Amino acid sequence: MYYPYLRAKQYELKALKEFSEEHAGQTSITPILEPVKQQPGALNLAIDGMLTNVLKFALILNPKDGDFKHSTVNFDAWFQNDKLMLNRGGWIPAFLYSRSRADEIVPMINQHQLKNVMIIFRTCMDIEDTIAWSIINNPSVAYVVNSFGSSIRILRRKLKETNRKIIRMDDCFRPKLRNADYSLEVDELFSEEPFFYAEEGNFDGYSDYTALPSDYIEGGMLPYALAIHLTYKKNQEQLYVHHFVSDSNETNNDIRGKFREAAKKVAPFYQGKQMTEAVKEIIEKANDSEGYPGLGYLKKLSVKNHLELILSL
Numbered sequence: 001m002y003y004p005y006l007r008a009k010q011y012e013l014k015a016l017k018e019f020s021e022e023h024a025g026q027t028s029i030t031p032i033l034e035p036v037k038q039q040p041g042a043l044n045l046a047i048d049g050m051l052t053n054v055l056k057f058a059l060i061l062n063p064k065d066g067d068f069k070h071s072t073v074n075f076d077a078w079f080q081n082d083k084l085m086l087n088r089g090g091w092i093p094a095f096l097y098s099r100s101r102a103d104e105i106v107p108m109i110n111q112h113q114l115k116n117v118m119i120i121f122r123t124c125m126d127i128e129d130t131i132a133w134s135i136i137n138n139p140s141v142a143y144v145v146n147s148f149g150s151s152i153r154i155l156r157r158k159l160k161e162t163n164r165k166i167i168r169m170d171d172c173f174r175p176k177l178r179n180a181d182y183s184l185e186v187d188e189l190f191s192e193e194p195f196f197y198a199e200e201g202n203f204d205g206y207s208d209y210t211a212l213p214s215d216y217i218e219g220g221m222l223p224y225a226l227a228i229h230l231t232y233k234k235n236q237e238q239l240y241v242h243h244f245v246s247d248s249n250e251t252n253n254d255i256r257g258k259f260r261e262a263a264k265k266v267a268p269f270y271q272g273k274q275m276t277e278a279v280k281e282i283i284e285k286a287n288d289s290e291g292y293p294g295l296g297y298l299k300k301l302s303v304k305n306h307l308e309l310i311l312s313l
Contacts, residue, residue: 002310004207005032006034008036009037015300018300020052024053025054026311030057032207033113038191054090056092057126058118059078060096060120061078069284095108097121097132099129102135106135109138117140118215120169122147124181142165145167147169168207179249180224186244189238190240191206192237193236194313211303224250225245226246232277261291263283
């Protein structure tokens with residue numbers, strides 16, 4: 001079972017909505033969504049689509065990024081969403097764990113009578129943290145997502161003893177300071193977890209940030225270089241990410257031209273390789289002089305490609 005961690009930004013939400021429509025009823029992928037905007041319009045549209053198409057998802061009820069980076073700003077739109085409240089079995093209430101705000105979690109679970117709760121440790125859980133253990137052992141908790149890092153054997157064993165579903169979280173994408181820097185190493189190992197998480201790790205699932213950085217980044221200026229990041233199955237045991245980078249990177253002019261330079265590299269690379277529908281769409285747009293869809297749209301296709309790839313495995 002795959003639990004991709006995504007921020008609830010516009011194009012990530014569009015990727016999930018479209019994926020749920022195109023693969024209605026699949027049960028292999030359960031996205032984890034962290035809201036980043038107080039205005040819930042786009043999030044509510046995506047939630048409606050996922051519930052309609054029976055795409056189970058986890059929704060973080062105490063988000064920490066974007067509009068919610070200040071502790072005085074709370075995410076309260078979720079319990080005002082009638083569709084969410086009436087479909088409690090169709091989604092997983094989730095909480096980010098931090099010692100500074102740990103005392104918020106159990107009262108929210110009790111107040112809203114939440115069941116099958118997910119606790120997420122984006123940095124590795126401290127095995128000596130008694131508060132964390134008390135939350136994990138709460139009878140309403142069913143899932144623990146943990147970024148194990150190098151501290152894996154003893155902690156994994158102790159977590160398995162709780163009889164919760166244990167999900168390994170990895171930060172697989174290595175962001176560069178500038179897009180042009182991706183051209184220095186265009187093909188990189190992304191993950192082996194889809195092939196080994198259950199057998200070797202004895203985990204119930206695995207999680208990553210898809211082909212996106214783990215750090216939350218607000219939208220910025222037009223880039224000097226345009227980069228398209230696509231994961232693919234390189235061999236029977238490894239996923240790689242390939243970076244398709246534009247060539248004319250001296251200025252941030254002619255973003256359409258930069259897109260064509262990068263996108264035209266996709267078809268030759270994928271000769272003889274498995275193509276997702278998202279990859280086919282990029283190739284189609286590369287051959288259209290008016291095909292540049294926008295940076296956000298490219299992010300959407302990158303996320304959809306990764307979800308489609310994992311589903312195919």
